[in-house]
Amino acid sequence: xxxxxxxxxxxxxxxxxxxxxxxxxxxxxxxxxxxxxxxxxxxxxxxxxxxxxxxxxxxxxxxxxxxxxxxxxxxxxxxxxxxxxxxxxxxxxxxxxxxxxxxxxxxxxxxxxxxxxxxxxxxxxxxxxxxxxxxxxxxxxxxxxxx
Amino acid sequence: xxxxxxxxxxxxxxxxxxxxxxxxxxxxxxxxxxxxxxxxxxxxxxxxxxxxxxxxxxxxxxxxxxxxxxxxxxxxxxxxxxxxxxxxxxxxxxxxxxxxxxxxxxxxxxxxxxxxxxxxxxxxxxxxxxxxxxxxxxxxxxxxxxxxxxxxxxxxxxxxxxxxxxxxxxxxxxxxxxxxxxxxxxxxxxxxxxxxxxxxxxxxxxxxxxxxxxxxxxxxxxxxxxxxxxxxxxxxxxxxxxxxxxxxxxxxxxxxxxxxxxxxxxxxxxxxxxxxxxxxxxxxxxxxxxxxxxxxxxxxxxxxxxxxxxxxxxxxxxxxxxxxxxxxxxxxxxxxxxxxxxxxxxxxxxxxxxxxxxxxxxxxxxxxxxxxxxxxxxxxxxxxxxxxxxxxxxxxxxxx
Numbered sequence: 003x004x005x006x007x008x009x010x011x012x013x014x015x016x017x018x019x020x021x022x023x024x025x026x027x028x029x030x031x032x033x034x035x036x037x038x039x040x041x042x043x044x045x046x047x048x049x050x051x052x053x054x055x056x057x058x059x060x061x062x063x064x065x066x067x068x069x070x071x072x073x074x075x076x077x078x079x080x081x082x083x084x085x086x087x088x089x090x091x092x093x094x095x096x097x098x099x100x101x102x103x104x105x106x107x108x109x110x111x112x113x114x115x116x117x118x119x120x121x122x123x124x125x126x127x128x129x130x131x132x133x134x135x136x137x138x139x140x141x142x143x144x145x146x147x148x149x
Numbered sequence: 150x151x152x153x154x155x156x157x158x159x160x161x162x163x164x165x166x167x168x169x170x171x172x173x174x175x176x177x178x179x180x181x182x183x184x185x186x187x188x189x190x191x192x193x194x195x196x197x198x199x200x201x202x203x204x205x206x207x208x209x210x211x212x213x214x215x216x217x218x219x220x221x222x223x224x225x226x227x228x229x230x231x232x233x234x235x236x237x238x239x240x241x242x243x244x245x246x247x248x249x250x251x252x253x254x255x256x257x258x259x260x261x262x263x264x265x266x267x268x269x270x271x272x273x274x275x276x277x278x279x280x281x282x283x284x285x286x287x288x289x290x291x292x293x294x295x296x297x298x299x300x301x302x303x304x305x306x307x308x309x310x311x312x313x314x315x316x317x318x319x320x321x322x323x324x325x326x327x328x329x330x331x332x333x334x335x336x337x338x339x340x341x342x343x344x345x346x347x348x349x350x351x352x353x354x355x356x357x358x359x360x361x362x363x364x365x366x367x368x369x370x371x372x373x374x375x376x377x378x379x380x381x382x383x384x385x386x387x388x389x390x391x392x393x394x395x396x397x398x399x400x401x402x403x404x405x406x407x408x409x410x411x412x413x414x415x416x417x418x419x420x421x422x423x424x425x426x427x428x429x430x431x432x433x434x435x436x437x438x439x440x441x442x443x444x445x446x447x448x449x450x451x452x453x454x455x456x457x458x459x460x461x462x463x464x465x466x467x468x469x470x471x472x473x474x475x476x477x478x479x480x481x482x483x484x485x486x487x488x489x490x491x492x493x494x495x496x497x498x499x500x501x502x503x504x505x506x507x508x509x510x511x512x513x514x515x516x517x518x519x520x521x522x523x524x525x526x527x528x529x530x531x532x533x534x535x536x537x538x539x540x541x542x543x544x545x546x547x548x549x
Contacts, residue, residue, distance in 0.1 A: 017457055021409035021418035026471045029409040029418060029453035031539075063409075063416040071404040072502045075510060083415035118544045133415065 004040070005145060008080050008136050011066050012036040016113070019065045020044065022055035022086075033116070034064065035108035040147055042082060042129040043105045053088065053125060060086045062129055075139040083133040089126040102126065151246050153301065154253060155213065156220055171214065178210040184287070192284050198277040201357040205291055211350045212298035215343055219305060220246075222336050230393070231327035233319045238329070241312040245305065255300030260293055266363070273361045299351070299371060306344045306378040313337070313385035320389045328393035331533055337386050344379025348372045391428055396468050396538055400425035400454055404499065408432060409451040410443045417443055422503065423454065424495035430454070430470055430531045431492045441476070441527065448474045452531055463541040472534040476527050489528060 004012075018034045021027055030052055034044045042064060046053050056062065067079025094102060105126055110117055135144045152160070159165045159173050168176055185206055189199040223242060229235035244251065267274055278284045316329065351372040358364040390397060406423040409416060419440055421432040430452055434441045444450065455467035477489060497504065 019407045019409075019418060019453060021407075021416040021451070023411045023416055026449045026534075027409040027411050027416060027418075027451040028471070029407055029451045029469055031453070031455055031457075031465070031467050061415045063412065063418045065407060065418045065420065067420055069405050069420065073506045074503055075506065077420070079420060081418060083412075116544055 004131070004134060004147070005136065005143075007078075007138070008082075008134050008145075009036070009038070011068070011078065011080050011136075012042070012082075013038075015066045015068065017066070018042075018044070020052060021063045021065075022052045023059040023061065024051070024055040028052060028055055032064075033109070033113055034066075035105065035112050037104070037108065040131045040149070042084075042131065043108065044127050044129075045109070045124045046127060048090075048125050053127070056086045056088060056127065062086045064129065078138045079136075081135045082129070082131050083135075084129045084131045087128045087130065089128070091125060151248050151250075153216070153220055153246070154250065155216060155297070155301075159217065173217065174210050174214040177213060178206065181206045181209065181291075185291075188284060188287050192279075192281050194278065194284065201277060202288075202291070204353055205295060205357055208350055208353050209291070209294045209298060211353075212295075212302065212347065215347055215350075216298060216301055219340055219343060222340055226333045226336070227330055229329040229333070231319065231323055231329060233322065234316055234327070234329045237312060237315045237319060238333075241308055244308055252301045252304055253297070255304040256293070256297035257300070259300050259303075260296035263292060263296060263364075264289070270361070270363075273358070273364065276360050295354070302344075302347045302351075302375055303371070306341075306347070306375050306382065309337070309341055309344065310378045310382040310385075313341070313382040313389075316389050317385045323390075323394050326393045326395050326538070328391075329389065331391050331536060334386060334389055334391060338383060341379045341383040341386060344375055344382070348375035348379065351375065387428075391533060392536060395466075396536065397425065397427070399456055399466050399468055400430065403454045403456050406430070406432060406452050406454045408440060409453070410440065411447060411449070412443060422496070422500055423452070424492060424499055426488070426492055426495060429533070431495075432529055432531075433496070433526050434476075434529055436527055444474050444476060444529065450474045450531060465539075465541060467539045469537040470531060470533045471536070472532045474529050474531050476529045478527060492528060 013036060016033065018032050019029055020032050021029050028051055030050075032044045032046070034042050036042050061083070062085075063081055063083040065079060065081050067077065069079075070076035089098065089102065105128075130149065131147050132149060133144065133146050135142065137143075165173055165176065182203060185202045186199060188194075189202060223245060226238055226242065229238055274285060274288070278288055320329075349372070351368055354368045355365060358368055392400070400423075404422060406421050407418055408421050409418040411417075417439065421434070423430055423432045425431075432452070434444075450472070452470045453467060454470070455465065458464050477485060482489065
């Protein structure tokens, strides 16, 4: 299980910053949902740069942090690293439907006002967490997740 | 848009048309030297004619090479995202590559007075060529080659200066996201730097023309004017902001940034504090940090800067800057001290409160975080290579 502080951060923050690999690294702000276990989810347009990058190299990192622009000692954050898996809309296996609906529910409860129901080109991406690096002020710790 | 006559010759006429890039001008050099040396040996010209003739050929070939680099660069400029600036660039290209072949007229404007001058003051001709008509004819062809390229140089760099001046003036009136593409502005700057080479190359003609005082003065004046045009143009084009006002404002206002790197086993992304000096983005890192170790191995990085409002997700703005990082240590700190002092002042201004808290609670910090500039804390510069801008988050779409 992830440490308590990390779970709190993942549950109470709306923005994450996702870094993927390409010819240059690529960063995008994303909305994400945490399944309370060892996966994060986000949604993206299939033709987006991050999805194209993930198809070439699925290793990604995501930062979720709380920042205080007057006191650096209050900065707190986590870098989550893991392997991304893309669920393509047309290729979802029957037994995955349950998971997909659970993910939709996670998003609905977290971002209720910002969700719209519409079939689009969006894909769901699961990030299986391998490693988390947590910091608060000047203190760091890194935890590897057994998978 | 049309091409210059010289470009067309190189493109259409064999054997030049079979060659690519620098081979064209290398072949041109060898061919001209072969003919030139052949003629001077066959007609028993003095040694000085052979040397000075070869020097002139060298000038023609260097200028040719520069011409073949400059022309496609100018034609490749993409439409600017500011209507006014786009108009200036179009106007400039139209003048350079008009069907009326203005570059030929510029060449003639130098060639005709030169020929007239030599007709009335034939000292230089007697000094190098004697009175053999074949030799004089060859020399006249060479003189035209020089005059044609000298004309192009003058025409190109006078227009560059006007273009830079007009772009600089227009850039003050930019609104919102109006801008000229970053890579085009960089290409203009590079092109203007080539102007310095163009000007210096002209000085190779100094020994050739030195027996004639007037022509010597002319070549010096020519070199000086190209030099002045290109230097002024560089200084003006460097003042045209690389990014549109909306993005620049975001960079100046936003206090936090995320720096991303391809990392080792996984990509690496960390928050940093940043400042923007109008061209580049700067952040500071500790020499002991993972980020710094990674940067030393691979300098390709991404910096994301955003403004987030938890009450209104759709009022969000973000900009992603991708480019190569350059860090300043003791050895390259001094030559850049002016720039880095300004950057340091930007940090002090933007993060005054932050820095004072740091100072007060210094004992609590790990060794690597203590603010010992340069020795332990290293400024990193990111020169944008491409920039992506988002305004407002997209809604989350759930398919049913």
